[in-house]
C-alpha cells in the first residue's frame with residue numbers, strides 16, 4: 001500500500017491497475033471514468049475503430065470478460081477515493097447492467113445515487129429497434145457524507161399565450177422568467193441530461209471519436225467537488241476531465257495507457273491554458289528507450305513515431321502499404337486557418353511510413369515509394385529501428401535519380417531529437433545522415 005502523498009497535476013502513462021496501486025488511500029475527492037468496453041482493443045477504441053462495436057459475437061462472454069477485467073481496477077479506485085468522495089462510471093447499453101452489479105458489490109448498493117442518462121442525437125439509427133441515443137453514467141458515493149452542489153436546469157412552465165398554472169417540477173422555487181415561446185424557471189437538474197455530442201463542427205473537437213463534451217464533465221465536477229479538490233480520471237483519453245478540472249480550479253490526476261493519448265493531453269493543456277510540461281504539470285512513465293518502444297503495440301508505436309517526428313498520425317488505418325502519418329512543413333502549420341482541426345485540412349505534406357522493425361528492408365522501401373507516388377508526393381520519411389544496407393542503397397539511388405526522396409530516420413534519432421531536426425531540414429545532405 002502506498003504511503004507517500006498524492007501528486008497532482010500529473011498524467012501517468014501506463015496501465016491504470018499498476019498506477020493506481022501506487023496511489024495513497026483515500027486521497028481523491030472525485031473520480032470519473034469512461035473505460036473502453038473491450039479492453040483487448042483499447043487502442044482501436046481510442047482511435048475510434050467503427051468496426052469495434054459491431055465485432056461482438058458473444059455479447060455475454062464479452063461483458064463477463066470486461067467485468068472481470070474491470071473489477072480489480074474498481075477496487076483500487078474505491079480504495080483511493082476519500083470517505084466523502086464521489087465516483088462516476090460512464091458506460092452504455094453494452095455493459096451498464098453488469099457494471100451496476102459490480103459497483104453495488106464494491107461501493108454498496110446503498111451508496112448508489114443515480115443513473116444519469118446522457119441523451120444526444122448524433123449518429124445513425126435502425127429500422128429494427130429504437131435509436132440508441134443515450135449513455136449511462138452511474139453515480140456512487142463512498143458514504144452518505146459527500147459533496148453535492150445541486151445544479152439547475154431551465155424548465156418550461158407555461159406558454160405565453162395560455163394562463164396555465166405552474167407545473168410542479170419538484171423543487172422549482174426560483175423566479176419565473178420569459179423566454180422565446182414560454183415562461184420558464186430554474187429547477188434542480190434531473191438525471192436526464194441533454195448535452196450535444198461533439199459534432200464535426202464543434203470547436204472543442206480534437207478528432208477522437210471517444211472524446212466526451214467538456215460540458216458533461218464540467219457539470220459532474222461542479223456538482224461533486226469544490227475548488228481545490230482532487231479529480232481523478234483513470235481512463236482519460238484526450239483529457240476532457242483534466243481540462244474541465246483545470247478550468248474549474250480543481251487539482252487533477254490523469255492516467256492513460258496510450259502514449260499518444262498522453263501526448264494529446266499535454267498539448268491540449270498547453271493549447272487551452274498555456275500550461276507547460278515539466279513546469280506546470282508532469283507526464284510520467286512515457287516510453288523513453290528503444291526497449292520501451294519495441295514492446296509497444298504496433299499501432300501505438302506508429303503513433304508515437306509519427307508524433308515524435310512532429311507529424312500527425314493518419315486516423316484511418318490503411319494497411320502496410322499505406323501511409324502512417326503526414327508531416328506538414330512549418331510554413332503550412334502557420335497558415336493553418338482558424339477552425340481547422342488538429343489533423344489539418346491543408347494538403348501540402350510529406351508522407352511518413354513507420355515500421356517497428358529492427359531493420360527495414362528493400363521491399364519496405366519499394367512499398368513506400370509506391371505509396372508516395374500514388375499520393376502524388378515527392379518526398380517522404382521512413383522510420384524504423386534501423387535499415388538494411390539494401391534499403392539504404394535504394395534510398396540513395398532514388399535520391400540520385402532525383403524524382404523521389406525518402407529520408408531514413410531511426411528510433412534512436414527520434415529519442416535524442418536529432419531525427420526531428422533532420423525532418424525539418426531537407427537541405428541536410430542525406431548521404432551524411434548515416435556513416436554506413
Ligand SMILES: C[S@@+](CC[C@H](N)C(=O)[O-])C[C@H]1O[C@@H](n2cnc3c(N)ncnc32)[C@H](O)[C@@H]1O
Pocket residue numbers: 014015016017034035036039042043045046210211212213234235236237238239240241255256257258261
Ligand atoms: C473511451 S476512451 C476515454 C475518452 C475520454 N473520456 C475523453 O473524453 O477523451 C478510453 C481510454 O482508456 C484508455 N485505456 C484503456 N485501457 C487502459 C488501461 N488499462 N489503463 C489506462 N488507460 C486505459 C484508452 O487508451 C483510451 O484512451
